[in-house]
Amino acid sequence: MTTLLVRGGLVLLGVLHLSWGVPATLAPRWFFDTFPGLGHAWTAAYPPYNAHLVTDLGATFTTLGVLLLLAAWLADRKVTAVVLCGVLVFSSLHLAFHLRDHGSLAGADLVASLAALMMGVVVPATLLVLDRRKRA
Template sequence: MSTLRAGLAFLALVQAIIGGWPLLAPKLFYDNFPLPTNQWVAYFPPFNEHLLRDFGSLNLALCVVLVFAAVTMERRLIQAALVGYLVYAVPHLIFHLGHLSHMPFADQVGNVVSLVAVVLIPLALLPLTLRTGRKIDSRVSQ
């Protein structure tokens, strides 16, 4: 498996988890994300079922785009998926960087590390899409 395909699959998996959980069980997500002992979403009350279900479905939509990109390995689709991911991930990171003071230090670190990682991964993958040809993976027929 190529680095690019593995990165797309990882990002899709992250979106599947972060999308499926609030869509199917919004109150459990609110009270227990990322762990029951570290309730990051609950630091931002009040609970809003509608907003969390919408958040979940939008994350699942991004998951689908990332899966299609990983399966087809079509350059423009991969680029659109990664840039689309960044359109979400960068403002999300910026918001949370400005709203850490009410969290315990361990949660601050976990929050920043996880959010920075999901910005750096697509940034690292984008240069891998600059090769010539429509398909990136030579094992996929053109």
């Protein structure tokens, strides 16, 4: 059951990262103006727009998404650990920045964005612990 949970978590994280990365890479201005969607614009709260930086962010998310899906497919302990550690480093640094700098976000949007970023640390950390325990 733990193996299924870890693999499912890897797939979920992989799909999420790809759903952010591909649009940011292919349509950086649209991504900047609309992320995360549903009438919210968290990325636009950190102006000015820079196509290069948004495209680089998209490439990072896309790369992490591909690596997460490969880890799920391969189901190898070492690959899973390396990929999840990489995601944790990125997500922790990303969260640290946003804890210091809120841009123009306030209220519910600020709380929701920080909560989402915290989940970006908690979920891969939990999957890493679960994967280590099941194989120990």
